[in-house]
Amino acid sequence: MSEPWQSSCSIGSRWRVKMTSRAVKKMLDELGYDEKALGKMITTYREKTRFSAIAMLWICFFLSGACGLVYQVAWTRMLTLIFGASVFAVSTVLMTFMGGLALGSYLFGRIADRIKYPVRLYGILEIAIGVYAFFLPLILKQYDFLYVTFFRAADPSFFTLLLFRFTLTAALLILPTTLMGATLPILSAFVTRNLKSVGWSTGSLYALNTFGAVLGCAAAGFYLIGRFGILQTIHIAVAANVIIGAFMYLAFSRWQTLEAEDADTSQAAHVGDVRTSETPAVYPQPIVRLVLLFLGLSGFCSLGYEVLWTRALVYHLNISVYAFATMLTTILVGIALGSFIFARIVDRTREPLLLFSAIELLIGISAVMSLPILGKFFNELERAFPGLGTIVWLPSSNKFIKSFLIMFVPTLLMGATFPVAAKICVPSVRKVGKSIGVVYSANTVGAIIGSFAAGFILVPLLGIGKSILALGCVNVAIGAAIFCINPQVSFNAKRRLSLAAVPALAVFGLFVWRFTGVQFASPLENAGRVLYYREGIGATVKVFEDNRTGIRQISIDGYPVAATGNQLDWRGPEGQSAQAHFPMLLHQDPKDICIIGFGAGGTSYGVSLYDVDTITCVELSREVPKAAPLLAEVNHDVLNHPKFKLVIDDGRNFILRTEKKFDIITVDATSPKCAGNVSLYTKEFYDMCKEKLAPGGIMAQWMPYHLLSRREDLMLFKTFQQSFPHFSVWFTSDLGYFQLIGSKDPLRIDFQRLEKRMSQRELRGELAAIHLNSPAKLLACFAMGEDIPLSLFDGIPVNTDNHPYIEYFRDDGGLGEFIFESRVGQPPVYNFGDSPDEAARNRAEYSKALEVTNHLISAHYWWKKGYLGEALTRTRLALLVEPTNREAYVLHRVLEKKYKRLYLAKAAAAQGKNDIHGAVMACNRILRIMPDDRDTLALLVTLHQSVGHSRSAL
Numbered sequence: 001m002s003e004p005w006q007s008s009c010s011i012g013s014r015w016r017v018k019m020t021s022r023a024v025k026k027m028l029d030e031l032g033y034d035e036k037a038l039g040k041m042i043t044t045y046r047e048k049t050r051f052s053a054i055a056m057l058w059i060c061f062f063l064s065g066a067c068g069l070v071y072q073v074a075w076t077r078m079l080t081l082i083f084g085a086s087v088f089a090v091s092t093v094l095m096t097f098m099g100g101l102a103l104g105s106y107l108f109g110r111i112a113d114r115i116k117y118p119v120r121l122y123g124i125l126e127i128a129i130g131v132y133a134f135f136l137p138l139i140l141k142q143y144d145f146l147y148v149t150f151f152r153a154a155d156p157s158f159f160t161l162l163l164f165r166f167t168l169t170a171a172l173l174i175l176p177t178t179l180m181g182a183t184l185p186i187l188s189a190f191v192t193r194n195l196k197s198v199g200w201s202t203g204s205l206y207a208l209n210t211f212g213a214v215l216g217c218a219a220a221g222f223y224l225i226g227r228f229g230i231l232q233t234i235h236i237a238v239a240a241n242v243i244i245g246a247f248m249y250l251a252f253s254r255w256q257t258l259e260a261e262d263a264d265t266s267q268a269a270h271v272g273d274v275r276t277s278e279t280p281a282v283y284p285q286p287i288v289r290l291v292l293l294f295l296g297l298s299g300f301c302s303l304g305y306e307v308l309w310t311r312a313l314v315y316h317l318n319i320s321v322y323a324f325a326t327m328l329t330t331i332l333v334g335i336a337l338g339s340f341i342f343a344r345i346v347d348r349t350r351e352p353l354l355l356f357s358a359i360e361l362l363i364g365i366s367a368v369m370s371l372p373i374l375g376k377f378f379n380e381l382e383r384a385f386p387g388l389g390t391i392v393w394l395p396s397s398n399k400f401i402k403s404f405l406i407m408f409v410p411t412l413l414m415g416a417t418f419p420v421a422a423k424i425c426v427p428s429v430r431k432v433g434k435s436i437g438v439v440y441s442a443n444t445v446g447a448i449i450g451s452f453a454a455g456f457i458l459v460p461l462l463g464i465g466k467s468i469l470a471l472g473c474v475n476v477a478i479g480a481a482i483f484c485i486n487p488q489v490s491f492n493a494k495r496r497l498s499l500a501a502v503p504a505l506a507v508f509g510l511f512v513w514r515f516t517g518v519q520f521a522s523p524l525e526n527a528g529r530v531l532y533y534r535e536g537i538g539a540t541v542k543v544f545e546d547n548r549t550g551i552r553q554i555s556i557d558g559y560p561v562a563a564t565g566n567q568l569d570w571r572g573p574e575g576q577s578a579q580a581h582f583p584m585l586l587h588q589d590p591k592d593i594c595i596i597g598f599g600a601g602g603t604s605y606g607v608s609l610y611d612v613d614t615i616t617c618v619e620l621s622r623e624v625p626k627a628a629p630l631l632a633e634v635n636h637d638v639l640n641h642p643k644f645k646l647v648i649d650d651g652r653n654f655i656l657r658t659e660k661k662f663d664i665i666t667v668d669a670t671s672p673k674c675a676g677n678v679s680l681y682t683k684e685f686y687d688m689c690k691e692k693l694a695p696g697g698i699m700a701q702w703m704p705y706h707l708l709s710r711r712e713d714l715m716l717f718k719t720f721q722q723s724f725p726h727f728s729v730w731f732t733s734d735l736g737y738f739q740l741i742g743s744k745d746p747l748r749i750d751f752q753r754l755e756k757r758m759s760q761r762e763l764r765g766e767l768a769a770i771h772l773n774s775p776a777k778l779l780a781c782f783a784m785g786e787d788i789p790l791s792l793f794d795g796i797p798v799n800t801d802n803h804p805y806i807e808y809f810r811d812d813g814g815l816g817e818f819i820f821e822s823r824v825g826q827p828p829v830y831n832f833g834d835s836p837d838e839a840a841r842n843r844a845e846y847s848k849a850l851e852v853t854n855h856l857i858s859a860h861y862w863w864k865k866g867y868l869g870e871a872l873t874r875t876r877l878a879l880l881v882e883p884t885n886r887e888a889y890v891l892h893r894v895l896e897k898k899y900k901r902l903y904l905a906k907a908a909a910a911q912g913k914n915d916i917h918g919a920v921m922a923c924n925r926i927l928r929i930m931p932d933d934r935d936t937l938a939l940l941v942t943l944h945q946s947v948g949h950s951r952s953a954l
Helices: 021-030 035-083 087-112 118-140 143-154 158-191 195-228 230-264 266-276 285-317 321-346 352-368 370-384 397-425 429-462 464-485 491-513 573-586 602-608 628-635 651-657 683-691 710-723 751-758 761-769 775-779 817-821 836-865 868-881 886-912 916-929 934-946
Strands: 004-008 016-020 529-535 540-545 552-556 559-563 592-596 614-619 644-648 662-667 693-703 726-731 738-743 782-784
Touching: 035 087, 035 118, 035 143, 035 158, 035 195, 035 230, 035 651, 087 158, 087 429, 118 158, 118 230, 143 158, 143 651, 158 195, 158 429, 195 230, 195 321, 195 397, 195 429, 285 321, 285 352, 285 370, 285 397, 285 429, 285 464, 321 352, 321 397, 352 370, 352 397, 352 464, 352 491, 370 397, 370 464, 370 491, 397 429, 429 464, 464 491, 552 628, 573 602, 573 662, 573 693, 573 738, 573 751, 573 761, 592 602, 592 651, 602 614, 602 628, 602 662, 651 683, 683 693, 683 710, 693 710, 710 726, 710 738, 751 761, 751 775, 775 836, 836 868, 836 886, 868 886, 868 916, 886 916, 886 934, 916 934
Parallel strands: 592 614, 592 662, 614 644, 662 693
Antiparallel strands: 004 016, 529 540, 540 552, 552 559, 693 738, 726 738, 726 782
């Protein structure tokens, strides 16, 4: 059958002429070309055309991989806004996404080898993915209604709700992910010409697609979402998908010759298959089936490792969105490089089964070696290079260094398994698509099960360290099993190697065993004695006690969230109690309270002191309330309070689903910089809370100004104000952080009613402990209200679900500088007293408390700026106004100690350099603040004696 041949004629016209190869031969004969020259010309043309086809296909498949990861990141964020940020909800989305990839690879793999025009089909698939991705956010808008309606109508159990979430997610994602999974077997069938190069043909495609995933992960995680927003990021990926698909479809005519040849010369392919089958090792079907089983187990281990490493590395990287993007990028880089490198190697080996065995063995060993790195090496490295131990929220080189040290070698080897398995499992050129579909789906199904098992079974049962060791043993067992079933290795060789390997692996296992029980620690944790350590399904929770002060702190994934002592620590009980007392005192008569976040239980206990009907506390992690008995001095066993109800759920998801109205909703979550927490700081969440407030209700939001810049402070103010026009900003009594107070109606504070409530016997002691022993001191914490100048918000964006600026923002304009620059307006107070004299006294008391608070605010500001001397001046002024003010006294003593420590260190450094004058000057700086300090006076005597001054003269 003659082959189609296309050429362009442009002599006087733009007509396109279709000519058969016989017509071309006749034309070339007339021009003097012989048949041999004609064959060479046609062959050259086909080779050049095929090369350009493959090159463009590689580029498009690379970009397709980038789009796929962008979709995964964006869709996961969008779905967790509906289903919650719990580990169950996130895992449901991940498993559905990967399940669709496996299904698409398997189903389309069965027809990939029979498709006449695979490039054209690939183009259609890319366009379909892009079109569906464009409409998916519109479909997702209806999910809120479906989800909430089902929950309220059925009141489902935990497992029923989990199943319903999975059903909704599968219905939404199964189509695009199936289409994504279809692309690899289809293109593998197109690019593979003979068995000799099947490893390179399929492995290079897989590697390029994964390299694209690296680009997509980095682009979405580090830039696109923070810069453009989630929806706009999806639209960028949609545009890329449609362009890729349209290009491949329209450019198809250039490659029609090759594809038609592939479709019409299957017999020639069969001959080529027979011709090349002597070089590669073709294994019998029972061995191929075992290899597929082992590949699934390898995928099980691979995703298990990723889950476990992510849980462990947050202690060294922090729990910001950039940390997770760094870890995923590192994993993908390793897999892509491994596939690319071994795709070339496997075609040159005569024993791919032996290579597969060695790879699995090395995966297990290298993965288990991450335990001593996590347990000891990182600590030694951070001592040698202190910069590596610095926890920063922004992307940084130390995040990548640590991630690569742990994950690069094992993920490189994981990537190698795909081309090696392809080499083993592809029996014929005519079955490349089918075989690759089965290989990819087997590995992906194993990965799905592994991600679930690692997070929900292995970690709670064994812990992170022992789980890594267990998975390492599985990999080693896979390697040993593959070696044993290899028919080309003699029995004696198997026996000798086993005798040598078993004791070596036993010694290695004993070496790493001592690291399996490691309790991970973050540089943010000044841990002394660890009292409680639980690696749960969703997080690792720890309670530790400071050996010097006896203060206990609770941390979640290495991030301290609450403490029993204060010492001017924002995590202390004052902050937790303030989160309860401020909204409770400002509300007229609160009865039904909702608290998001349990922490140490201080907020819950503070609310329980009031005459309320119900207290509903929503906590994400089951392990947090289990630690409550160790923090009893803060929570006072509030879990057993008759009006207290604990709900283990995502706070936002609870607010979305509940029908109940609350008088107060107080959000005591961790920092908005922590990954996933930004959903509790967006306009959409505040609108939800506003709908769930009863008439006269109040919304209270914890705000950590110490972690935010001036612009970020204003961003959250503006966001909160968009939902609550009647809003105000308050310092906590220890000035450690902010509370945003919002309501549907204007806030009006009756001074005398407030005084009466604060004098109740149940509250007096608790309020005095947090320096709120009078209404004047509470009112002095007012920072700004509705009369805030709108000009402050010029150019400030609103933090929304689509634009989570606060999670990605990089403004380093100073920690909360705006907080200390100015205070705007006065609290809306009336009824200062029944008589003019009483009103005057109360106003005078308020003015005095306001002056002291202003001095303390300034002291905090200068302390944050690093000017301890100026900060001490402010605390002295506060003590002059109110000598009995305990907060001013404590802050002054803390600053004195820091000031003394700073200048004693400078004096010692100067003395070491024989700079006596500099050392004396440093001592004099201390004595100006603390003229009777014995340590400084003793050092000063020593310094003077060293230059010949007598003690009596001194």
